[in-house]
Amino acid sequence: MRAVIYDAYAADNSRLKLGEVPDPKVGPGQVLVEVRAAGVNPVDWKLMAGGLDAMMDVWFPVVPGWDVAGVVRAVGPDTPEFSPGDEVMSYARKDVVRAGTFAQYVAVPASAAAHKPPALDWHQAGGLPLAGMTALRSLDRLEVAAGDTLLLHGASGGVGSAALQIGRDRGARVIGTASEPNHDYLRALGAEPVTYGEGLVERVRKLVPEGVTAVADFVGGQVETTLAVLAEGGRHVSVADNSVERRGGHWIWVRPDGAKLAELAGLAERGVLTVEVAGSFPLEEVGAAFDLSRSGHARGKLVITP
Structure with missing residues (x-):
């Protein structure tokens, strides 16, 4: 072949x-x-x-x-x-x-x-499969539910956009980092976009003065920013930076799992996930x-x- x-x-x-x-x-x-x-x-x-x-x-x-x-x-x-x-x-x-x-x-x-x-x-x-299951595992590990404010680093990529949609379906308020040309895309999926880079902490704090309750990093190198915007008792994960484990977070490495993939298929059939x-x-x-x-x-x- x-x-x-x-x-x-x-x-x-x-x-x-x-x-x-x-x-x-x-x-x-x-x-x-x-x-x-x-x-x-x-x-x-x-x-x-x-x-x-x-x-x-x-x-x-x-x-x-x-x-x-x-x-x-x-x-x-x-x-x-x-x-x-x-x-x-x-x-x-x-x-x-x-x-x-x-x-x-x-x-x-x-x-x-x-x-x-x-x-x-x-x-x-x-x-x-990989992007969707990484998003699902991240949000499961964060125990994202209604009432959470979820920050996604890298929200317009394959993993980030899946996590955005799953988070919104669970009732969370979602804030997503992206370049400005992708802000309308994030808004259409139901997120509040913020521009990444210098000044990100201040921009997130302006939206959520009390801090966010959960953060998923799909970019890497975001630990300090995450901790600066995380509310007391908040949870955080990263798929790209294992140093989060030394800072109270979890490093995500998704496993092949047909049952979880079927769960994503169900979300797609309900019109929740594209x-x-x-x-x-x-x-x-x-x-x-x-x-x-x-x-x-x-x-x-x-x-x-x-």
Whole structure:
């Protein structure tokens, strides 16, 4: 099958290439998915640069990609949850970094898959799993509920926009940081936008003099700002900065979980959650997608479409 691979770590796209790799085997409890769309996440190019080498085993050559939406073409033994022809999505991270989703086919554990909701098209479904589940896990860890004032650092990105929508559905007041061109987008989703950068503490305190009750950092490097605007007894998490654990917060690392993904699918079906797609790229242009992701200026999700 056709797939994008890299055969060594690289901080740029120099090791990326399009090639032929063996078709995936489908073991017990697995499903073979024909990929229709695969979301791009910052972790994809950070992995390629060796950023997680101390944490995860890597077997070269690597097919990057952890998100997928597609059609089940085969199931392994004892996999009653799915049948060929089912439309599914998955956060398909495995214990060893090797066989990812930027390919024509990928085998994923049935426990990590969920049925694609009809409310989402292929591009949206392909971009939802990791971002949506990170947002959901963050808000679950924060125990966000009605009456909370929730601050989101990086509210216009894929994770931030999902957290914004989930937080609003739970009855929270949501304040989101973003560049000014994205303020109308945040308002349309139900948040109060503030510009990030110098003066952010003062801008948030002007909106919420008593301080916010919960903060989710989807950018990194925001601990001091978070603590400066957090009300007494407030909670905070980060997906990008493990130093929060030394400052009373929690570092979020989402797990593959089909049941949680199905929960997100239910929110999409209720009209609570949608996915902004910033762009789609064929396998030949994964490098361009990585460049745009690295820039930090993509609003919503980027997807690969084999």
